[in-house]
Amino acid sequence: MYLSKEQEKILNGDRGHAAKKSMEILTALGDIYGADRLIPITSVQVAGVSYHNLGDAGLEFLEEMARDGKAVVKTTLNPAGMDLEDWEGLGIDAEFAKKQIRVVQAFVKMGISPALTCTPYLAGNDPKFGEHIAWSESSAVVYANSIIGAYTNREGGPSALSSALLGLTPNYGLHLEENRQATRKVKASATISSISEFGALGYAIGKAIGSEIPYITGIHEVRLSELKSLCASIATFGGTAMFHIEGVTPNKTTVPNEEIEITQKDIENAFASLTDGKDPDFISLGCPHCSIEEVEKIASLLSGKKVKVETWITLSRAVKGQADRLGYTKAIRASGAKIACDTCLAVAPLTGRFRCLATNSAKGCYYGRGNNKFKTLIGSTEECMSAAVTGKWKGG
Numbered sequence: 483m484y485l486s487k488e489q490e491k492i493l494n495g496d497r498g499h500a501a502k503k504s505m506e507i508l509t510a511l512g513d514i515y516g517a518d519r520l521i522p523i524t525s526v527q528v529a530g531v532s533y534h535n536l537g538d539a540g541l542e543f544l545e546e547m548a549r550d551g552k553a554v555v556k557t558t559l560n561p562a563g564m565d566l567e568d569w570e571g572l573g574i575d576a577e578f579a580k581k582q583i584r585v586v587q588a589f590v591k592m593g594i595s596p597a598l599t600c601t602p603y604l605a606g607n608d609p610k611f612g613e614h615i616a617w618s619e620s621s622a623v624v625y626a627n628s629i630i631g632a633y634t635n636r637e638g639g640p641s642a643l644s645s646a647l648l649g650l651t652p653n654y655g656l657h658l659e660e661n662r663q664a665t666r667k668v669k670a671s672a673t674i675s676s677i678s679e680f681g682a683l684g685y686a687i688g689k690a691i692g693s694e695i696p697y698i699t700g701i702h703e704v705r706l707s708e709l710k711s712l713c714a715s716i717a718t719f720g721g722t723a724m725f726h727i728e729g730v731t732p733n734k735t736t737v738p739n740e741e742i743e744i745t746q747k748d749i750e751n752a753f754a755s756l757t758d759g760k761d762p763d764f765i766s767l768g769c770p771h772c773s774i775e776e777v778e779k780i781a782s783l784l785s786g787k788k789v790k791v792e793t794w795i796t797l798s799r800a801v802k803g804q805a806d807r808l809g810y811t812k813a814i815r816a817s818g819a820k821i822a823c824d825t826c827l828a829v830a831p832l833t834g835r836f837r838c839l840a841t842n843s844a845k846g847c848y849y850g851r852g853n854n855k856f857k858t859l860i861g862s863t864e865e866c867m868s869a870a871v872t873g874k875w876k877g878g
């Protein structure tokens with residue numbers, strides 16, 4: 483990969499340790515994927531923030547980078563392992579909290595915003611159509627490429643951090659127009675109208691075509707909360723970093739001839755595959771983190787009621803600020819449900835605390851099982867909130 487004189491100097495250590503390390507990471511990546519050069523970027527989202535996943539080795543790496551590393555573009559963080567302000571309320575132990583706070587402090591020292599959300603586009607990190615960016619967090623990557631029309635590969639934590647410190651990314655993959663074209667037409671003939679059904683659609687498409695880029699038809703009406711859900715599940719179950727939805731995705735693509743169909747039966751099968759529990763002892767909504775419209779709906783469903791089951795509503799602190807002003811936080815807390823900022827069911831250290839998770843998120847089921855060994859139940863927002871109040875599951 484070609485490096486300018488200035489970039490070579492960085493590689494030789496002229497701008498300090500963190501910049502040198504970052505240049506080593508980006509040049510290695512560029513060489514592996516055949517990038518011709520490094521290109522400037524405008525925005526970064528860094529995943530790999532929970533101490534639960536990083537451990538001491540990850541914390542040490544970050545503190546070493548923070549000695550002289552400084553972000554040069556707008557950069558936000560993915561969720562951490564706890565609510566930074568109310569970790570005790572979520573039952574997180576003090577030893578874990580101490581380490582998690584050190585992780586976030588290292589990022590903040592590097593000039594990175596502790597937005598601690600997987601929906602950075604709802605928290606001020608909102609690149610525009612056509613911008614080249616370097617995001618990690620698979621659901622946000624799909625959202626950026628497919629809904630915003632920005633250009634990003636699916637970065638890992640270290641490569642995203644390196645891009646933040648240098649303002650550069652290797653020019654390959656989804657930064658190139660020719661790699662953003664749809665490769666398979668997918669006709670959604672099922673009726674799909676809720677967050678959980680869009681999650682099931684992503685599951686079915688992902689299982690059917692893996693990491694190919696689909697051109698999806700048959701979606702006539704879709705809201706932000708449902709798009710988030712689709713982005714999260716298609717990335718989780720198939721591995722793609724981009725899709726096109728007819729009439730929604732702003733980028734142009736040729737339309738492939740080869741077509742598959744996702745039927746009502748496929749959606750039912752997806753629900754069945756994501757369900758192996760019975761009565762939930764943990765309910766979580768907000769995977770990906772809730773939009774203000776979702777919080778409004780949850781507040782109205784819980785208004786004047788009391789929950790019988792541990793219930794977490796996960797969201798960014800930015801969206802919580804809006805919810806506070808609109809009275810939604812108060813209504814949700816009055817029911818006994820918890821507002822959990824900065825974190826989520828997958829990255830908080832929850833293994834062994836709960837047996838069965840109920841959620842409206844297909845991705846949440848995947849990580850609830852994989853990371854925390856939960857049994858899972860998937861249903862609509864209404865079904866999840868009804869289970870929170872009654873303690874009984876009637877959804878799915």
Ligand code: F3S
Pocket residue numbers: 560561600621714768769770771796825826827828829845846849
């Ligand atoms: Fe976000 Fe956690 Fe889900 S990072 S997409 S809420 S697994």
